[in-house]
Amino acid sequence: MSTAGIHAGWTRADTHRALTPPIYASSAYAQTSHSSLRALFERRADGFAYSRSGNPTTEVLEQRITALEGGIGAIAVASGQAATTIALCALAAPGGHVVASSRLYGGTTELLDDTLADLGVTTTVADPWDLEAWEAAFTPHTRAAIVESIANPGAQLLDLDALTAIAHAHDVPVIVDSTLASPALYRPGDHGADVVVHSATKYLCGHGTTIAGLIVDTGRFDPRRCPERWERLTTRNRRFGVTFADEYARGGSGLLAYARAKYVTDLGATLPATSAQQILVGIETLDLRLRKISTDATTLAGRLAAAGEVAEVHHPSLPGRPDRHLVARDFPRGTSGVFSIDLHGGEDAAAAFCDALELWSLAVNLGDARSLVCHPASTTHSHLTPAQREACGVSEGTVRLSVGLEDLEDLWGDLSRGLDAARAVLPEARAVPA
Template identity: 80%
Template sequence: MSTSAIHAGWSGGDMHGAVTPPIYATSAYAHPDHDSLKELFARRRSGFAYARSGNPTTAVLEQRLTALEGGIGAIAVASGQAATTIALCALLEPGSHVVASALLYGGTTEFLDDTLADLAVTTTTVDPWDLDAWERAITPSTRVVLVESIANPGAQLVDLDAISAIAHAHDVAVVVDATLSTPALYRAGDHGADVVVHSATKYLCGHGTTIAGIIVDTGRFDPRRCPQRWQRLTTRNRRFGVVFADDYERGASGLLSYARAKYVTDFGTTLPATSAQQILVGIETLDLRMRKISADAATLAGRLHGSAGIARVNHPSIPGRPDAHLVRRDFPHGTSGVFSVDLAGGEEAAAAFCNALELFTLAVNIGDARSLVCHPGTTTHSHLTEPQRRACGVHPGTVRLSIGLEDLEDLSADLERGLAAVEAVAPGTDRAAQEPALLS
């Protein structure tokens, strides 16, 4: 993992012998003759024509993530939201159905519930820990199962092996948002994922400087196995004059070829070369960062567990979690640095806690080198209905923490400041009476 994170996709092969991938700051690419450009647009040869659909710097990032995830191809796009949007649009059509985990990032839930609904795609949400619910929710029109490898904000883990087996028995594609786990902690393709998406803004970048997204085809998905379900890929495309599924015959991803030709181009979700280079630099230290962050997060979660004013700490290491066995089986290197705490005093206590912190930065990002905190109920999940927030594990007193690279004891002392502020606004709150359900 550490070796691929530094070397995959780049061998220093440019004309100047650059050690790190250079930034190709160009909007278009010159060609030697008419036929060269004609062949490129006819998809009879590979290369670059216009930067909206590809760039050499971005291509290195795509090759690196392909290697890290053990896949057959990747597309880098302008944001994590763009990655989810394009991956789903490439697999769905009007009348399709999605079965999604109830534990998803708020922006993803909004996309499913609003924008995809506008496109005549329906969604059923299920408790990710209820395997029978996944089976019951799948219908003949289901095309995608969508989960997060580690849920945001409550750090719930899923039995992806079991969920994938259920989905594949019905010829349904499994899409996994692996933003929180990253391939350094968990390779979703090894557990059945067909497509993996990342908000590269988070841990892949690691320093809060750049917005980006990644889509990876793990190589498990092949529309030719059930051509009637995936006719956009298995029949000749009217616009482009090709059968995209034919790309699988040469070891490439027909799904990604279709997604790039149609959706990346039409939506204009181009990742700038400068952004790609910044993500590449971040990935070089991914393995080291994820191990320290995961270890420190588990330590801090353990220290917060049982503290006055806290109804629950939502971290896989806390005793009684139904996903504890998955930590041991699937996450030997840790479960990332994002988790949440449910404060017994509701939003007032959450506000006091956040305002009292001096080292944690109040911001809605995660995966930064600096530790971050926010109140999901009034920020990232604020546009959801109350039942949707409860299903996501977001309550009035829920605070999300993203542990960074600062000294562990400094972070611990800062959290103590936050808890002291909670005690001041909600002294002696009955912890048992305020404790929310694990899943509602």
């Protein structure tokens, strides 16, 4: 993991043998002849024509994440949101059915509920901890299932081997948003996932500088097993003049070739080369960062669980969590720096807690080197219905924490200041001893 994070995808193949992959800031690429450009457009040759659909720096990032996830290919896109949108569209649009975990990032729930619903994609939401409900959600029209390997913001884990076995029995590929885990902690492909998406904005970047997304094909999905179901991939595409599923015979991904040719190019959700390089630099320290961050988060979660101001801590290491057994089984390297707490006193206590912090920043991001907090009910999950918020463990008193790389005791000192402020707003009758 640490070695691939630094070397995969880059062989110093440029003129100057640059050690760090250089930024190819070029919109287009001069061709040697009319026929070579024609060959690119007819998909008879590999190469770069125009950076909306491919760029040499971005390609290094695609190869690196492919190696880290143990996949057969990847595409880099403009954001994590673009990655989820394109993965879902490539499998389920138009008019397909999706089975979605009840615990997803708010933006994914909104995407399914609103924008993809406008395109005729229907969704059934199921609790991934309830395998019977999960199984019952599949229909003959289901084209994709989507879950998060570590759910944002409650850090719930799931038995992906069991969930993918059910989906595959229905010939349905499973997309795993593995943003919080990153390949440093968990490889969804090793547990049956077909497609992995990342908001590379978070841990892969690691320093809060860049918005980026990645889609990885783990090599499990093969539309040729059910050609009528995946007609768009298994029959000749009139527009592009190829059958995308033929890519599999060459060891590539037909699904990603289709997603890049159609969705990345049509929607223009391209990742800039400068952003790709920022993510490549971030990945070099991913393994190291995630080790410290996960350990510190577990320590802080344990201390917060003992604090009287906190009604509940949502962290999988804690007693009583139904997913606790999965920590040792599937997440021996840790469960990331993201978890949430429910404060007694609802939004008033959450606001007092957040406002009192000096070291932790109030910001709607995660995976930064800096420690961050946010109040999901009024931000990332604010457009959801109360029932949707409840299903993913978000209440008015929930605060999401994203532990950064600062000193553990400095972080705890600041959280203690926040807890004092949260206690101060509790009515006398409910006041809890310090």
